[in-house]
Amino acid sequence: MSSATGRSASSRRTRPVRQSAADTFASSANDEGVSRFPPPGLAPLGHRNYALYWVGQLVSMSGTWIELTATSWLLYQLTDSPFLLGLNGVFRAAPIFAFALIGGTVADRVERRRLLLITQSASVASSLLLGALVVTGHVVFWHVYVISLINATIAAFDAPGRQSLFPMLVPRGQLQNAITLNAMLFQTGQLVGPAIAGVLIARVSIAAPFFVNAISYFAIIGALLAMRIPPIASPGPRGSIRTELVGGLRYVRASAILPLVLAIEATLSIFGHNQALMTIFARDVLGAGAEGLGLLLSSIGAGALAGMILLILLGDIRRKGAFMLASGALYASTLLVFAWSRSFPLSLAVLAVLGFADATWGTMRNAIAQLAAGDAYRGRVMSLIVIVSRGLTSASQVETGVATALFGAPGAATIGALAIGGVMAAAATRAKALRNFTAPGRGRQVPQVAPAGGE
Structure with a gap:
């Protein structure tokens, strides 16, 4: 959808009743003026607030991947144990399971930019702490576990806040393009971050990546401070955190789409790379x-x-469900090929295809979830996505450690590929609602079944 169309659609949907937070932010974006971008998939970058967010996240996400790569290498060097390396996933996953739903509920109740300023500042401190332990030579393997626990606790509040903030920085008509761009910045960070980490470890020191990551957080902190976001009128009395948390769970359960997306996300998280x-x-x-x-x-x-x-060149994918299932099948196939490759160049090529499938698959899953979620429930819906994606992905490292110890690394990857392929085959043949999902937005939202809170 073009920028002009997005402005027109947003204007037509304006009603005299109280606006949702998303509508208020969209109106603000429209007032700023939108540039026409070729291709149309880049149109969200014409909105000042989203452009600030995207650039800040690009720098910060690259730093995050630098630290993640260095953390894995550091822990493996300290322990020389696949199991102890995988055990770090427990400490990265436990706080996500424990606090992400609370974090999503908080994100639906408070000003999300302020929440992110707090979480990003806390992340600076944790990176500096681990870097200091490494550079002074005092680091031992359990320090890495503690820092992972702290970082995951921060992420339990940060991730739902980010996932529910960025859709509010553009008109709803540009939401899918914004989701694609948001995924693109993650993948760009994954592209440059690990390579930088490898060079820093090999040519500077193992401590350098942690200090680089600490500096990178200031890009998103500065972007958040520079945003011009109007205040949102109070929605009136709210229920307790517990009441709104349960309301979010009921909302997801009532959906014909969201439980299926969560199930596929969980399978990938446990058995994927x-x-x-x-x-x-x-x-x-x-x-x-x-x-x-x-x-x-x-x-x-x-x-x-x-x-x-x-995806940017193609623009809106009408048959989102079918596209998502096809990408998942490609992912499972390439993971199986990688499992039995012994050639480094071949592995690089296969992983490039795997990354292609993972990105398109993940973007469609996220788009379907965002489009099926109402604005008032977005923080809680996305907190569940965080739990089954980030939480289970971290926990999957334990599965990787155990499976590798029992069957070797090729066996572990083979098990994962077969599990994912089986679930995708079942979804393609039995989950008609997901397979035929084509809704561009409001039309397929689940009826509100519980107090919304937040917006």
Whole structure:
């Protein structure tokens, strides 16, 4: 949809009753003026607030991938144990399971920009702390676990806040394009971050990536401070945190689409590729070292970036459900090929295709979830996505460690590919509502069944 069409659609939907937060932010974006971008998929960057958010997140996300790569390498060097490397996933996952729903409920109740300023500032402190432990030579493996626990607790509030903020910075008619661009910045960070981490580890020190990541957070902090976001009128009396949390769960359960998306997301998170699996393959299967690990992860990022570019060129995908299922089948197939590759160049090529499939698959899952969620419930819906994606992905590193110890790294990847392929086949043949999902927005939203709170 073009910028002009987005402004017109937003204007037609304005009603005399109290506006939702998303409508208020969209009106603000419209007032700022929108540039025409070729292709139309870049139109959200014509809105000042979203452009600030996107650039700030691009820098910060690159720093995050730098630290994630360095953390895996540091922990494996300290322990020389696939199991202890995978165990770090428990500490990264537990706070997500414990606090993400609360974080999503908070995101629906408070000013989201302020919430993100707090979480991003806390992330600066945790990166500086781990960097200081490494550079002074006092770091031991359990320090990494503690820092992972702290970072995951911050993420339990940060991720739902981010996922529910960025759709409010553009008109609803440009939401799918904004989702694609948001995924693209993640994949761009995944492309450049690991490669930078590998160079920093090999040529500077293992401590350098943590300080670089700490600095990168100031890009998004500055962007948040520079945004011109109008105050949102209070929605009136709210229920308790517990009441609104339960209301969000009821809302998701009443949907014909959201439980299916969550189930597919959970399967990928448990059995898909992860940092631990790539680290083990780089060192023990392919013999590529730290710089090889960076190249493997960057290959995934490069393929994902190509997928994002394709989605931007294509614009709105009408048959979102069918496209998502096809991308998932491609992902499972390429993961199986990678499991049995012993050639580093071939592995790089296969991972590029895997990244392409992962990016397009993930973008469609996110788009379907965002379009099926009402604005007032967005924080809580996205907190569930965070739990089954980020939470289970972290926990999956334990599965990787155990499966690798029992069957070797190729066996672990094979199990994952077969599990994902089986679920995608079942969804394609039995989940008609998801397979036929084509709704561009409001038409398929679930009726409100519980107190919304927040907006």
